[in-house]
Amino acid sequence: MSQTAHIRSHRKPRQSASKLALRAGVAGGVLSTIAVAGAAAPANAESVTEKTLEMPTLGSLDADLASAVSASAEASQQEALDQALASQEDAALQKAAKDAKKAKAEAERKAEAERAEKARAEARERASRTATRTSLSAGSSSSYSSMSSSSSSSSQAATGSAASIVAFAKAQIGDAYVSGGTGPNSWDCSGLVQAAYRQAGIDLPRISYEQSSMGTSVSLSDLQPGDVLYWGSRSGSYHVAIYVGGGKYVGAQNPSTGVVERDLDWDPPSGAVRIL
Template sequence: MSPNALIPSHRKPRRPSASSRALRAGVTGGFLTLAVTGATVPANAAEKPVSETQEMPTITTALATSAARSADTAEQVAFNYERQALQDSAFSQAAKAAEKDKAEAVKKAKAAAKKKAEEARKAKEATEARASRSSDRSTLSAPASASNATGSTATLVSFLKAQLGKAYVLGSSGPSSYDCSGLTQAAFNQIGIDLPRVSQDQSTTGTQVGLDNLQVGDILYWGSAGSAYHVGVYVGGGKFIGAQNSSTGIVERPLDYDMPTGAVRVL
C-alpha cells in the first residue's frame, strides 16, 4: 500500500450513486416549485439540465371563497327558477278554478232567474183565473128581471124533466147520460149560464141561500160549500131533480128523500 493512501486528503473521491437525488422545494409567485438534482449522469446519456422543475397551482383562500360563492349563486338561481315555476303553476290552476266557479255561478243565476220568471208567470195566470171566476160569479149573482127569471126558470125546468129516466154515468155530460154536475151544467147552458163542471165549484157559484127560502132554479148541494160531493136543482113544490147514482139514474125526488146541506142561487 502506498504511504499516501492513509492520508485523507489523498483518498480518491467516492463516486456518487447514479440514483442519488437532491430534492429542493420552494414557493415562488403563488406556485409550488420542486427541484430534483441528479448527482451523476451516465456517460452514455445525453446532456440534460441539472434540474427539472414542475409548477402546480396553489389553492389560495380567495380562490376557494370565489368557488364557494359561485356554487351558492348557481344553487340560488336554480331555486329561484323552481320557485317561479311553482308559482306560475299555482296561479294557472287558481285562474282555471276561478273561471270554472264563475261559469257555474252564471249558470246558477240563469237557472234561478228562469225559475223566478216561471213562478211569476204561474202566479199571474192564477190571479187572472181567480179574477175571471169572480167576474163570472158576479154576473151570475146579478139580479134578473121578473119576466126573464120566469122565462129562464120555465126553460130550465122543462129541460130537466126531459132528462128524467136517463142513465147516470160518472163523468158524462149528455145527451144520453149524465153525472150530477154534468146534468146541472147542461141544464143551465140552456138558459145561457155557464156553470163550472164539478160539484165543488158549483156549490160556491152565485149567492148562498137558506133551505127555508128556496126558489125554483136554485142549485142544491150535499156536503160543505167548496167541497160538495153531489148537486141537484130545485124545481118547486118541495122537490128537486138530479142524477142520483148508477142505480136510479136521473130522478125527481122530494127534499126529505135526501135533505141537501145548502143551496146557491144563480138566477
C-alpha cells in the first residue's frame, strides 16, 4: 500500500451525462434569452428616445409661461381701458343732458319774457287807443249833442248816389267781420265803405285813414246820409262807417258783432267827411 493511498484526490468527480445535458439546456436557454433581449433592445431604445424628444424642454416651458403672463396683462389693460372709456361716455352723456336741460329752461324763460312783453305792449296800445278815443269824444261832445237833437227831430231821406250807398250798407247788416275782408259776405270797416261807394261809381282808397282824408270835413251836427264817419284823427283814423240818417250809422264793427247799425251815441265818432 502506497503512502498516498489514503489521501483523497482533489480532482472533481466526473459528472454524469444527465447532469451535463441539464446544464447544457439551461445554458442554451440563457443564451436564447440574451439573444432575444439583444434583438429587442434597439427597438425599445428607439421608443424611449422618441418619447424623450417629445417631452417639453425647460426653455419652451419658460416661453409659454411668459406668453401667458403677457396675454393676461394685455387683457387686464384692455379691461381697464374699456372701463375708462365707459366712464368717459357716461360723464359725457350726463353733461349733455345737463346742458340740454339748462338750454331748455333758458329758452322757456326767454319765451315767457317775450310773451309777457308782448302782452304789456298790447295793453299799452289798447290804453293809448282808449285814451285817444276818450279825448276825441270829449272834444266833440258839444257839437255831437246839437247834432243828435237836430237829426233826431228830423227824418233825413237819402237821394241819388247817397241812397245807393245807404241801401248797400244796410243790405250787409248781419255779415261777418273779418280783418281784410272785402265781401261779399264778410267785411272789415274800410272794405265795407269802399264797396258801398263803388255802388255809386266812386272809387275810394282801401285804408280807413286814407278814406277819412278824402272829400270835405263836415260837422257832426250837419251830417247827411252817405257821409263817412271816422274814429281817431282825420289823417290817422282807425275806424270808419257810413252815416245812414236818423242819427244812425252802419259799419263793420268787430269780430264779435259783425256788420251792425248803431245809434251815434252808442260810440260817438270823432268826425265826418262828405265825399259826394
